[in-house]
Amino acid sequence: MATQxxxxxxxxxxxxxxxxxxxxxxDEAFRARGYEVPxxxxxxxxxxxxxxxxxxxxxxxxDDVTEVSDDHIRRFLERADDLRPTTGxxxxxxxxxxxxxxxxxxxSAGAEARKALLEALGRPDLxxxxxxxxxxxxxxxxxxxxxxxxxxxxxxxxxxxxxxPWDAEAARRIGVRTIAVRCGGFGDAELMRAGALDxxxxxxxxxxxx
Numbered sequence: 001m002a003t004q005x006x007x008x009x010x011x012x013x014x015x016x017x018x019x020x021x022x023x024x025x026x027d028e029a030f031r032a033r034g035y036e037v038p039x040x041x042x043x044x045x046x047x048x049x050x051x052x053x054x055x056x057x058x059x060x061x062x063d064d065v066t067e068v069s070d071d072h073i074r075r076f077l078e079r080a081d082d083l084r085p086t087t088g089x090x091x092x093x094x095x096x097x098x099x100x101x102x103x104x105x106x107x108s109a110g111a112e113a114r115k116a117l118l119e120a121l122g123r124p125d126l127x128x129x130x131x132x133x134x135x136x137x138x139x140x141x142x143x144x145x146x147x148x149x150x151x152x153x154x155x156x157x158x159x160x161x162x163x164x165p166w167d168a169e170a171a172r173r174i175g176v177r178t179i180a181v182r183c184g185g186f187g188d189a190e191l192m193r194a195g196a197l198d199x200x201x202x203x204x205x206x207x208x209x210x
Contacts, residue, residue: 005153005157008161009104009105010105011109011114011118013047013086013163014163015105015117015121016083018117019163021079021083023039023046025073029069035068037058043185045166050068050137085120087201088203088207089121090122091203092203092206092210095208105118106144129143139170141176144160161178161206164184165190165191165193168195180196180199
């Protein structure tokens, strides 16, 4: 695998094993308001920001977007103790640091969720760029543009490590190459159809390869 001069790391589902916690919390938030959304369908949308996810799942615009999203975050934060690093997350971060590969963590999570995720990872010190700094969440590419700019590189000279098709689609739109990890629960074909160039089990499989 040819190396690139900069690496963008997704946080939620990539470095932290959080996807199924999100699914449960979204399910509870929808049910509390009388919406019946299959959990497999919720999982399919994980990786989008809440403002996109809710209408995408319901098939319509609703006045409940903010209320449902806020309830999801409240429930997610209540389960913060259930979060843990994905396999090899620490090893990959250490590897990039030791080899002096520039990297930044890019996340669609808001401030409170981002703090909980970084604490679960045990790395509250990590440089991050987040959804609050950009006008639209994934699959829009703004977050990755911001991350590349923070690294001082053009998008075409960066590699994204992400876990969802929405990560890969956002990256493909601006020429960032994506290496996907399976720990978000998405299948290889779906990830590669969205634009991933390779798929590995977890972040630890990329030690020495980025």
